[in-house]
């Protein structure tokens with residue numbers, strides 16, 4: 565049952581905490597607010613650009629930017645628009661942890677900085693979410709999106725296999741990078 569309200573759960577975290585639909589949606593909004601504040605992603609004068617697409621992560625990113633811009637009073641704009649001074653990207657724990665491993669395996673440590681939550685003018689509001697959480701949020705909110713069948717890489721297969729016995733491995737990889745750059749979650 566949902567940890568907070570005893571309703572039927574829609575999601576279970578690796579620590580077995582379960583949430584119902586309403587509490588999961590609430591958790592998602594709160595976490596995106598936390599992420600944006602924690603990593604100082606946006607200030608009031610910013611104009612945040614984003615790429616419009618029907619991909620589930622892009623659709624959820626747009627939904628979150630609309631929510632955040634109403635709450636914190638900054639502007640958002642679809643790319644390409646020259647007015648944007650920052651670009652929001654739809655990277656998640658899955659995509660970032662995969663890129664971090666790839667950089668380490670290929671000895672490109674100098675690339676690692678690219679996978680921080682804020683890098684130059686790029687910001688990543690979905691940085692602390694798993695892909696499965698992002699898809700579930702889109703479904704629960706009834707957002708319109710297309711599921712693209714992406715070819716999974718060997719590293720993703722490895723991570724997913726590893727995660728069966730070591731839950732939270734993606735989070736651990738990203739946390740190590742944050743620690744390395746003193747931006748611990």
Ligand SMILES: [Zn+2]
Pocket residue numbers: 566567568569570571583584585586587588
């Ligand atoms: Zn609940």
